[in-house]
Amino acid sequence: MAHVANHPMTQEEELIEKLGYDDHFHEHHEGDRYQSNFINTYVFSMDHKIIAKQFLITGMFWALIGAGMSLIFRLQLGFPEESMAWLKPLLGKWIIINAETGMGTLSQDFYYALVTMHGTILVFFVLTAGLSGTFSNLLIPLQLGARDMTSPFLNMLSYWFFFMSGLIMFFSLFVSTGPFSGGWTAYPPLSALPQASAGSGAGMTLWLLSLVFFVVSVLLGGINYITTVLNLRTKGMTMWRMPLTIWAFFVTAIIGLLSFPVLVSGFLLLMFDRGMGTSFYLSEIFVGGQALDHVGGSPVLYQHLFWFLGHPEVYIIILPAMGLVSEVLAVHARKPIFGYKAMVFSILAIAFLSFIVWAHHMFMSGVNPFISNFFVVFTLIIAVPSAVKVFNWISTIYASNFRFTAASMFAIGFVSMFISGGLTGIFLGNSAIDIQQHDTYFVVAHFHIVMGVAAFFGMFAGIYNWFPKMYGRFMNETLGKIHFWGTMIGAYAIFWPMHYIGMAGVPRRYYRFDTFASFSHFDDLNKFITIAAIATFAFQVLFVVNFFYSIWKGKKMTNPNPWGATTLEWTTNIKPVHGNWTGKIPTVHRWAYDYGKDGKEFISQITPLAEGEVSSDH
Amino acid sequence: MRITSKDVLHNFYLPHFRVKMDAIPGIPTYFVFEPQKTNEEFRQQLRNYPEYQVPSDPKDPSSKPKWEAFDYELACAELCGNSHFAMRKTVRIVEMEEYEMWAAQQKSYYLSNIRFKDEDPNKEKLFSSEIETRKEEFIELLDTALITAKKTVQFSYVTFATGSEKLTGVSRYELDNLVEAMKEKKGLRIQLAGHTDDIGEDALNLALSQKRADAVMKYLVSKGVDASRLSAKGFGESQPVAANDSDDNRAQNRRTEFRVVGQ
Ligand code: HEM
Ligand SMILES: [Cu+2]
Ligand SMILES: [Cu+2]
Ligand SMILES: [Cu+2]
Numbered sequence: 001m002a003h004v005a006n007h008p009m010t011q012e013e014e015l016i017e018k019l020g021y022d023d024h025f026h027e028h029h030e031g032d033r034y035q036s037n038f039i040n041t042y043v044f045s046m047d048h049k050i051i052a053k054q055f056l057i058t059g060m061f062w063a064l065i066g067a068g069m070s071l072i073f074r075l076q077l078g079f080p081e082e083s084m085a086w087l088k089p090l091l092g093k094w095i096i097i098n099a100e101t102g103m104g105t106l107s108q109d110f111y112y113a114l115v116t117m118h119g120t121i122l123v124f125f126v127l128t129a130g131l132s133g134t135f136s137n138l139l140i141p142l143q144l145g146a147r148d149m150t151s152p153f154l155n156m157l158s159y160w161f162f163f164m165s166g167l168i169m170f171f172s173l174f175v176s177t178g179p180f181s182g183g184w185t186a187y188p189p190l191s192a193l194p195q196a197s198a199g200s201g202a203g204m205t206l207w208l209l210s211l212v213f214f215v216v217s218v219l220l221g222g223i224n225y226i227t228t229v230l231n232l233r234t235k236g237m238t239m240w241r242m243p244l245t246i247w248a249f250f251v252t253a254i255i256g257l258l259s260f261p262v263l264v265s266g267f268l269l270l271m272f273d274r275g276m277g278t279s280f281y282l283s284e285i286f287v288g289g290q291a292l293d294h295v296g297g298s299p300v301l302y303q304h305l306f307w308f309l310g311h312p313e314v315y316i317i318i319l320p321a322m323g324l325v326s327e328v329l330a331v332h333a334r335k336p337i338f339g340y341k342a343m344v345f346s347i348l349a350i351a352f353l354s355f356i357v358w359a360h361h362m363f364m365s366g367v368n369p370f371i372s373n374f375f376v377v378f379t380l381i382i383a384v385p386s387a388v389k390v391f392n393w394i395s396t397i398y399a400s401n402f403r404f405t406a407a408s409m410f411a412i413g414f415v416s417m418f419i420s421g422g423l424t425g426i427f428l429g430n431s432a433i434d435i436q437q438h439d440t441y442f443v444v445a446h447f448h449i450v451m452g453v454a455a456f457f458g459m460f461a462g463i464y465n466w467f468p469k470m471y472g473r474f475m476n477e478t479l480g481k482i483h484f485w486g487t488m489i490g491a492y493a494i495f496w497p498m499h500y501i502g503m504a505g506v507p508r509r510y511y512r513f514d515t516f517a518s519f520s521h522f523d524d525l526n527k528f529i530t531i532a533a534i535a536t537f538a539f540q541v542l543f544v545v546n547f548f549y550s551i552w553k554g555k556k557m558t559n560p561n562p563w564g565a566t567t568l569e570w571t572t573n574i575k576p577v578h579g580n581w582t583g584k585i586p587t588v589h590r591w592a593y594d595y596g597k598d599g600k601e602f603i604s605q606i607t608p609l610a611e612g613e614v615s616s617d618h
Numbered sequence: 619m620r621i622t623s624k625d626v627l628h629n630f631y632l633p634h635f636r637v638k639m640d641a642i643p644g645i646p647t648y649f650v651f652e653p654q655k656t657n658e659e660f661r662q663q664l665r666n667y668p669e670y671q672v673p674s675d676p677k678d679p680s681s682k683p684k685w686e687a688f689d690y691e692l693a694c695a696e697l698c699g700n701s702h703f704a705m706r707k708t709v710r711i712v713e714m715e716e717y718e719m720w721a722a723q724q725k726s727y728y729l730s731n732i733r734f735k736d737e738d739p740n741k742e743k744l745f746s747s748e749i750e751t752r753k754e755e756f757i758e759l760l761d762t763a764l765i766t767a768k769k770t771v772q773f774s775y776v777t778f779a780t781g782s783e784k785l786t787g788v789s790r791y792e793l794d795n796l797v798e799a800m801k802e803k804k805g806l807r808i809q810l811a812g813h814t815d816d817i818g819e820d821a822l823n824l825a826l827s828q829k830r831a832d833a834v835m836k837y838l839v840s841k842g843v844d845a846s847r848l849s850a851k852g853f854g855e856s857q858p859v860a861a862n863d864s865d866d867n868r869a870q871n872r873r874t875e876f877r878v879v880g881q
Contacts, residue, residue, distance in 0.1 A: 108700040183697040189643060190626040190699060197699045283644025284728070286624045291737045299627055299642055364629065364695075365640045366647035436636040439629065439695040505633040507695045510703035518633045518691050 010560065012571040013583075015606050020584025021235050025147055044160075046152035047578050051159050052138035053470060056463070058159075058166065059130020060544065066121035067537055069114045076106045078530025080512050094178070109198045111511045112181035116199070117173070119184030120207070124214055125169075127317040127455045129162050132256075135320055135462050136225050136249040138470065142569035143243050145234025145586050147579045150227040158220035165213035172206035180207040183509065185310065188281040188302050192273045195287060204274070208267055215260045222253035222260075229253075234568075236588035240344075241605070241617060243567050243592040244337060247344050248323025251351045252316050259312040259355070266305030273297070303365055307358035314451050315354040318418075319347060321458020322389060325411040328461045329393055331565045332408035333400035334601060336593035336616065339392040346385035353382045363431040364438045372431040379429035386422055390415060406480025407464035413488050414457035420492075421450020424499065439509075442502025445495045453491045460487075460543070467547075468562055472575045473554030479546040483539050490536030497525045564602050567592050571606055591617045622646045624727055629696035632709060638695050653711045660711075661688050734788075742787030749791055756795040769878040776834065776874045783829035785837060793834065796876070797841040807880035810834050810850040813857055815868035820854060828852025834874060849879075 009017070045051060072091075075084065085104030088095045094110035097103070137155070141148050149155045172179045181199030182190040186207070194201040229250045233242070242250075269280040273294070281302045282294035330337040337343060359367060359375040393415045402408065424446040428434050437443060460483075467475045502508075506519045513519040513526070561570035569576075571586050586606040594603040594616060609615055621630045623641035631638035639649045655663070664670040664685035673679050674687035681687070694705035712720075732738050744752070752775065763771045776789040785793075800806050812827030812834075831850035839845050860867040 112697070112700050112702075181700065187627055187697070190697065193626070196626055284624070285626075285643045286727075286732075291732060291739065295644070295739050298645060300645065364638055366642050366645055435638060438638060439631075505636070507631065507693060507703075509697045511700070512703060515704050515706050516633075516691055516693055517688070518693070 012560065012586075012604065012606065015604075016571060016581065016584055016586045019587050019589075019606070019608065020581075021587050022584045023147070025579050025585075026582070044156060046148070046156045048137045048141050048148050048152070048155060049470070049576065049580075051155055052134050054159050055129055055133030055137060055162070056470075058163065059126050059134065060547070062121050062125040062166065063130065063540075064544070066118050066126060067540065069118045069121075071534060071537055072106070073111055073114045073118070074530040074533045076111055076511065077513075078527045080514070108511050109178055109181060112183075112197075112509070113179045113199050113203070115509060116181050116183055117169075117179055120169070120180075120211075122452065123184060123313070123317070124211065125162075125166060127451070127459075128218065128313070129214070131317065131455060131459050131462075132249065132252055132320045133159070133162065133221060134459075135245070135324060135466075136221065136253070138466060139245050139569060140225055140228050140249055141232070142469070142572070142576070142580060143246055143567050143592075144229065144232060144237055145568050145581075145588065146228060146232035147581075147585065149224045150232060151224055154220045155224050158217045158224065161213050161217035161220065165210045165217060168206050168210035168213065172203050172210065175202045175206065177201050177203060179203040185303075185306055186270075187306075188270060188273065188299050189285055192270055192281055193285070193287070193292075194274065208271060212264060212267060215264050218256050218260050222256045225249055225253040226257070234585050234587055237605075238617075240341075241588055241591045243323075244326040244340070244343055244347075245320075245323040247347055248319045248326075251347050252319045255312045255319075255351050255354065256316050259309040259316075262305055263309035266302055266309075269305075270302065300362070300365055300367065303362050304358070307361045308355075310361060311358040312351075312354045314447070315350055317451055317455045318458075319350070321414060321455045321462075322347070324458045324462040324465075325393065325414045326396075327567070328407050328411040328465050329396050329415075330593055330595065331465070331563050332403040332405060332411070333397045334403065334564075334595050335396055335400045336595050336597075337392065338395035339388070340591070340593060342388055343392055346388045349385040350382060353378055353385070357382060360429055360431075360434075363434045369431065376429060376431050380426060383422065383426055383429075386418075390419055390422075405464065406475070406477055406484055407461045409481065409484045410457045410461035410464065413484065414454050414461060416488075417449050417454040417457055417491070421446055421448075421454060425450060436505065437502060439507055440502040441498040441506050441508055444508050445498035445502060448495050448498075449491070453495065457487075460484075463547070465563065466569075467550065467554075468557045469569055469576075471551050471554070472557050473550055474557060474562070475550040475554055476546050479542060483543045483546065486539030486542070487536060490532055490539060493532035494529050494536060497529055501525060561604075566590075566594055566602050566604050568605055571604060590615060619651070620646055620648045622726065622728075626698050627696045628694045628698045628705065631693045631695035632690065633693055634690050634709075640696055656711045656713065657688070657690060657709075660690075661685050664688055744788060744791050752791060753795050756792060757799070760796075760799055764878060764881065770875055771878075772873055772875045778830055778833070781826070783826065783833040785833055790837070793837055794841065797838060797843055800838070800843050800847065803881065805881050806878065807847045808849075808876040809879050810838075810848065811875045811877065812850075812852045813859075813871060813873050813875070814855050815871040816855045816858070816862040817868065824852055824854030824856075826852070827854050830874060 042050060045054070072087065075082070083103045084095050084106050085097055085102060088097065088104060091110065094107045095104045096107055098105070137149075140146070177198045179199055180186070180191070180203040181197055182204070186204070190196050191200060191204055194204070229242075229246060269278070272278040273280050273282055277293070279294035279297040281299050282292065282297045285292045285294060326337055326343060357375055357379045359371065360379045363372050397412070424442065428437055428443065428446060464475055464480055467473070501522050504522070506513065506522065510519070513522065557574050560572070560574050563570070568586055568588070572580055573582060588605045589608045590603065590605055592605055595601070597603060597616065598610075598613065619630070619639075621639055621641045623643045625643065627643075628641040629638050630641050635651055635653060637649055637651050639647050641647065667685075670685035670688070671683050673681045674684045675681040689708035690711060692707040692709050694702055698705070734741050755774070759771050763769055773792055775792045777786045778784055779786060810831045812829075812831035814823040814827050816823075828851070831852050835845075835848050835850040838848060855862075855871070858871045859873070860870045862868050862871060
């Protein structure tokens with residue numbers, strides 16, 4: 001099919017026209033029935049680019065809700081003596097007004113519900129679906145030179161299962177006994193016995209249902225990502241020529257496929273215990289002096305099943321961020337990524353090890369200390385591939401002519417966060433030190449920095465970098481940089497002090513600290529943290545405003561490859577059509593990191609080797 | 619430190635000692651640690667610091683100074699419901715003797731309130747520690763009996779379903795101890811004896827006590843003790859060990875014994 005465009009062909013288009021592969025896509029799909037009206041173009045879309053946006057915007061919605069919840073419970077922790085009566089219009093009966101003084105206090109039940117929902121929403125909805133869902137969908141077909149995912153239909157289902165899951169969770173916020181309040185890990189017996197706490201009734205039933213829908217979504221997405229990477233790479237795109245983003249998404253999907261089903265089986269047994277009188281997790285429990293019928297089960301079994309997903313899950317969150325950061329750093333450093341193969345092998349090593357460290361979350365759960373030794377060793381070994389990656393990122397930007405953009409600054413911020421949080425992981429990984437640190441604010445500091453903040457930084461780097469690909473416009477750079485500095489300083493201000501509070505032994509998930517003489521002398525730090533959290537939140541609002549403003553009013557993209565990147569997504573039209581390339585699909589002749597080679601600033605993957613050029617492939 | 623829970627997961631956390639361990643329903647856990655200073659010793663140490671000389675309650679200047687109000691604390695470090703943050707207890711570190719006296723009087727919730735009651739799901743079974751102690755108890759009873767003139771041992775835990783000769787589940791543990799003793803001391807020959815209280819007709823009581831002694835003998839034989847070394851006799855209410863004038867005394871009279879007749 002001939003090239004049909006009314007502007008002069010760009011160099012990329014010429015190359016594709018000359019060397020591309022003709023799959024006759026548009027002869028079958030032009031004026032596609034899959035995109036014939038508003039509903040099937042923007043709502044029940046099967047186009048991976050639209051689905052990516054759906055994941056992103058749904059994720060942003062949940063991020064705002066989840067972060068808003070954290071502000072409410074931070075107010076409680078920083079200013080327990082202040083009245084919260086002004087939140088009554090929003091929270092209704094969960095704010096209890098003292099009839100005499102007019103003082104409004106946050107109900108304890110709701111405090112725990114907020115903490116639980118915050119964790120669940122951020123871990124699953126925002127940093128799993130919002131991050132991996134967005135960028136795997138956007139980049140896998142585009143960077144591999146594929147028209148779309150292997151099964152666009154399953155891909156659509158994946159989003160809508162996620163949507164349903166969110167709907168159910170949202171609904172649970174409004175049931176009269178409140179949403180589930182037993183922590184995002186949902187340990188039984190608290191989660192298994194409806195009579196154990198208010199949120200363990202209807203709230204927990206909906207929580208479980210929601211997460212089962214969520215897992216279906218993850219699995220449908222994951223199957224698609226894996227098969228697309230394995231089968232739909234364009235001609236010349238060998239595995240060793242794939243950008244690190246793709247490697248990261250690919251391995252993430254494999255981890256998800258192997259670990260999420262274990263979570264579902266754990267949940268299934270929990271549902272049986274809740275509704276059908278089984279005793280998988282319950283034994284020798286007395287409620288109101290009456291012994292329950294349940295005997296012989298073990299609550300520790302649930303913890304094993306949960307953390308067998310739970311630890312891989314933290315890598316499901318961080319690996320896509322690592323992939324995005326690797327790509328953004330190389331592009332903006334204008335240098336090849338340092339140690340491409342080492343990067344791939346460390347992703348694989350992390351993925352493998354992530355399955356044999358789960359009991360480091362259970363050192364204090366009564367497991368045999370000799371078994372802990374095994375998990376200590378493997379936990380500490382994970383630091384090795386992690387350190388390899390950090391070393392390579394730093395080497396990539398070292399002595400480079402670094403281009404400071406909002407995207408690349410967030411990528412550097414990611415490396416900073418990953419180092420800070422990774423180091424505290426090594427403390428926690430020693431079971432003897434963990435006796436003191438377990439379930440204190442030290443753990444809260446650790447995982448927020450290494451996972452929460454770092455993954456958000458990776459996501460921001462990705463959004464600023466690929467926004468032009470998604471919307472054909474740029475986000476405002478100045479606002480982006482303000483957003484970066486506000487978030488960087490703010491996040492450290494929030495989480496750094498928590499290390500001290502945790503080392504002093506203050507437990508996490510406390511509604512107030514004045515019940516104990518041992519924990520009550522950190523009022524000033526707690527105030528400081530709360531103020532920092534509010535300020536950091538304000539910077540995120542700035543980001544959201546910038547995001548939506550830029551969709552419609554941002555600076556228009558004129559150069560289809562604004563960052564001078566080598567990868568295939570920048571060889572499409574400014575606004576890629578359904579099927580991504582208007583004519584043939586590009587073929588690939590080199591790896592993804594030919595920056596600064598032979599005196600050229602960058603050489604696109606679609607460019608054949610020049611005469612006498614030595615391939616930099618691995 | 620032995621730790622259990624009777625409802626949800628908790629975590630037994632002593633912030634001053636930097637130790638913690640989950641409390642799990644159904645699975646007892648433990649840790650070992652050695653405190654160095656009693657509460658009083660620690661208070662005296664704190665007394666030297668100016669920040670501990672202020673009133674413990676800032677709103678009440680006449681309250682005890684902080685050092686004097688000091689206590690070691692016990693907190694919960696596992697989310698256990700909406701009062702998780704309020705599960706506070708104070709801990710007293712005392713000298714070893716005082717501790718041992720206190721420990722000797724303690725019994726777990728289960729052992730003191732539930733064990734062998736109707737709602738005890740394990741009432742037909744003994745735990746291995748119980749089996750151990752009862753075995754030692756039995757061996758001691760038998761050894762003493764062998765050197766006294768009466769040469770009679772009264773079973774402590776052999777009981778029957780009311781009005782019948784059906785042995786209860788827990789009876790077998792003590793009978794198994796006897797079986798083992800008979801297998802060890804090859805020359806031992808015994809007469810089993812059943813006794814009742816005075817409620818009901820004499821003849822019926824006599825018949826019941828005979829049946830019960832027979833039931834015990836049958837059990838022993840089924841466990842491989844040669845029948846020629848055993849005999850069984852019911853005595854009804856003829857040989858009380860206490861006056862039949864109260865429930866307690868009558869309970870003493872309802873008993874199963876054996877007398878060593880050859881060794
Ligand atoms: C060098 C690498 C790391 C080591 C050695 C490490 C070690 C640990 C250990 C031992 C704990 C349990 C602490 C406790 O509960 O007492 C923990 C908690 C946690 N870690 Fe890490 N970690 C590492 C990296 C990461 C990464 C990369 C992430 C996520 C991207 C992460 C996320 C978490 C989370 C979410 C928790 C807490 C979960 C909870 O209890 O709610 N960690 N880490
Ligand atoms: Cu982990
Ligand atoms: Cu507790
Ligand atoms: Cu608790």
